Amino acid sequence: MENIYELYTPEELEMIHNSDQYTMFYAIMGQQLIDELGIEGESALREATRRYGKDRGAYRRQRHLDANVKINMKNLFSIGSDLPADPRFHGDQLRLIPEERNTHTLRCPMAELWIEEGYRYVGRLYCEEFHPACYSSYAFGYTKVGLAKTLTQIGDEYCAFNIVLRQEDLPEELKPVCFEHFDPYYTGQTHSIPKAEAKTGFNLLTLRVYYYMVEVVKERFGQEGIDALIHGLEKAAHYAADHLKIAAEKMGRTLDVAFVDANYPLYWNPDEDPVWEQYNRHGAKELLKEAFYPILKKDLGL
C-alpha cells in the first residue's frame, strides 16, 4: 500500500480521508446488517443501496434539467459529478458519446480499501446494486448498465463500465429531453454545475447512504433492526476516531474539531448540517446522535 502522506498535498489528503471514511462507513454498517440480520439483513442492505443509487441518479438528473443539460451518458459523466474527485482514482476512457460511456477503472480507492479491510463482499454488493440503480434512475429508468468486470469481483483487474442509453428505448416525449438532435430549438446549458467538493460532497453521500439504511431497516425490522444499526454506528464511530487520530498524527496537525470537520464527512454538529433538513425522517438523525457521536467524541477526547 502506498504512503499517501508522501504523495499527496494537504488538500488532497482531506479529500482522501473523507473518501475513505465514507467508504468504510458504508462497509461497517452494511456488514453489521448482514452479521446480525442474516440474509434478510443483506436483502435490506441491497435495497438501501438501490434507493441510495436512485436518489443520487435523480438528484443528478434534476441538477442537469435545472441547467438545461440533456439527460444522456456524455453529460452524466462529464458535467457536475456528485462524487468528489479522489486523486487516487485512475481510469481509462474508451468512449464517451451521448448514447454510450465505456470506461475502464484501473484504480478504485474504494475497492482497494474494502478488500484491504476485509469487506470485499459488501464492496461487491455495493458495485452490483448502486451503479445500475443510479445510472438507470438518472435517465428515467432507461439506461442499460453493463458492469460485468469490477475490481471488487474476484479475478478482475479493472472495472469495465458499459453504460448505454439507446434512443430507441426512449418514449417519444423523452427523446428531446435526452438528445440534442431531437430538439431543434435547444439553446444549450444555462449555467455551469460545480463538481462536488470533499467535505460537502462526501457529507451528502454518507448521510444519504446512512439514511436509506435506516429507512429500509425500520420498514422491515423491529427493535432487532435498530439494534443492528446501533451496533454498526458504534463500530463506525470507533473506526472513524482511530483513523482520524492516525491522519492528524501523519499530517502533523492538531486533532481538534476543525481537523475533524475537514477530514470526516459528517458534520461535527449534525444540527448545523443543512442536508438533514431533507433527510431527517425515521429518527435517522437522532439515532446518529445517540449511537455514533458520543463514541466518536469520547474516542477523540474532544
Place this chain on the structure above:
Amino acid sequence: MNRIDQVATQNLQDCWSIVYKNLAKSILQVRGKDGEVVIRRANHLCGEKMGQMERENYLKEGKLANLQTYFTTPVSRCIDPRFRIQWQLFNEQEAVFDVITCPIYDYLLKTGAKDLMISFCEEYHHGCIMAYTKGVGQCTFSENFVYMGENSCRFGCYYRPSNAKAEDRPASFSGERAQEAPRPEAYIPCENPQKAFALWGEMLLTSYMQEITARYGEAAICALSEGLKAAAHETIAYLKQRTISLRKPLDEAFLAEHTFWGTQFANQFDLPEEVAKLIEINYCRTLKADLARYQ
C-alpha cells in the same frame, strides 16, 4: 476443432442467425430507424420466453433454477459447439465469463451485418436472465467484440438469494452462500438440436410478430414475410457451400438434417395457425423452390 457429428448443430445455429439477420434487416428496410425499437423489444421478449421456459423446465424436473443449472444443463436450448467461453466465476449465484468466439457474431460479421449484434446481445440475454430469475437477477454486459479494440464479450450474470423473495429461494438455491462449481463442459451435447433450434426460431418469430403488430399494426407483418423469404434464399446459398465442404449433395435429406424448419413446416409446438402459415408460405416454400433451382 469440432467433430464431424457437430456440423449439423453448427449449421442449425447459422440457419437461426440467418433468420434473425433477415427479420431484423427487413424491419429496418421497411420502417427505417424506428424499426430498431421493434428489434430491441422483440429480442428482449424472445429472451424472456426462453428464460421463463428454462425456469419451468428445471422446476418440473425438480432441479434448482439457479445460474449453475442454467449454464450446465440447458433443456430447451442447444449450444453451438463453436462457442468458446472462458469462465471466471461460476456458481449458483454468479456466472461471469468471457465469450472468446461467438458463431452468431462471426456469421453476422462475415455477411456485413455485425451492427445487428449489439441489439441482440444487449436485449436477448438480459431478457433470458431476468425472466429466469423472476426479475431479480442481473445480466450485465461490459465488453463486446463489436467495439474497436475489444476481442471478447464479457458477461456477468448475478442471481442473489437476498434479492429473491423468501418463498422463491428454496426453488433456486441450496444455501445462502454459493460454492464455486465445476465449470460447464466446453461442449454440451443436445438431445435434439433441430427441435431446440426450431423452438428458438419460433420464439424469435412470434416475438417479432407481437412487437411489430403492437407498434405498427397487423399489416406490418409483411416485413416479416419478406424477412423470412430472404432468410430462406440466404439459407440455401449458405448450405450449398456447406454441402461442398461436406461432399454431400444439396437435397431434401440434407435440408432435413441441417435446417430446423425444412421445406415443410411441422407445427411441433402448436403455434397459432397464422404463424405456422407465415413460416410455411414464406420460408419453407421458398426453401423448396430454391432447392429445385440449385439441383
